[in-house]
Amino acid sequence: MRMLIVEDDAQLRGQLARHFQAAGWRVEEAGDGREADYLAREYPFDLALVDLGLPQRSGMELVRSWRRDGLTLPLLILTARSDWQDKVEGLEAGADDYVTKPFHLPELEARAHALVRRAAGRADDRGEFGPLQIDFRAHTVSREGELVELTHFEYETLAYLACRPGEVVSRAELIEHLYDQDYDRDSNVIEVFVGRLRRKLDPDGDLKPIETVRGAGYRFALAPQSP
Incomplete structure (x- = not known):
């Protein structure tokens, strides 16, 4: 599975990349919104972890533009903001789930896998x-x-x-x-x-x-x- 990690904190981004690479994911990293937008549009990903507080382009702006332009990959937003309204705004923009910092890596990994499983869907009539x-x-x-x-x-x-x-x-x-x-x-x-x-x-x-x-x-x- 291939993941895009969008996080401007280099230390946290590296920690996330190492954790998910060790768990078997192929990981691409972006430190700002502009780089993330390029990667998401040019390469196929199974999931994107997107921090809301990004330079160049905000995470909220990325989510809105990706959904508006038909990108349907699962989006898990990362936010240090505790106010519920920020989470609602991210979900309204098109995100599928959120995790509030600080978070436990096992919980983040479990949610990431759950999103990918659900994205695979079912086959009925x-x-x-x-x-x-x-x-x-x-x-x-x-x-x-x-x-x-x-x-x-x-x-x-x-x-x-x-x-x-x-x-x-x-x-x-x-x-x-x-x-x-x-x-x-x-x-x-x-x-x-x-x-x-x-x-x-x-x-x-x-x-x-x-x-x-x-x-x-x-x-x-x-x-x-x-x-």
Whole structure:
């Protein structure tokens, strides 16, 4: 597996590179946003670790531009900022997970592997839900025949809900499905993913595919169409 580490602290960057190389990863390093942007666009990576506080171009700007331009590799943001709003902003920009500094390397490695596993996805069938079409084998989603660009984790969130139409799925269950590890993760992560999905699937607000059930979780509101 190939990883891009984007971190301006040379000591920490080197520590991360050595750790993941010892674990069998092929690692490329970038010390600023401009170099990171070049590497991410020129070479294939299975995962990128991105610090938010970068020179040249911020990590937040990188995440936004990569997602806007169709780069779907899993993104794990690293931040020393403790304020939840910064984490929300990173997730809203398109990141798939976050780790707050200081962190333990085994936890970071476990999350990295979980992201890559989830990005590999599953192979099932196709499903039609009103104007939405989900190809569970190809991991693609279309609305009325037009492809909707989703990140891996947006797709995984939607696919899990769509496989249980009409059922209430809790935030805790979604977190367990997405991440596999029982870390103390804010449930707001799921709220951000669902918000991103609503904007992409239902930009006009007329479809309302995902309902919030107050105090309980989320419900996929579109019924599957019979073949």
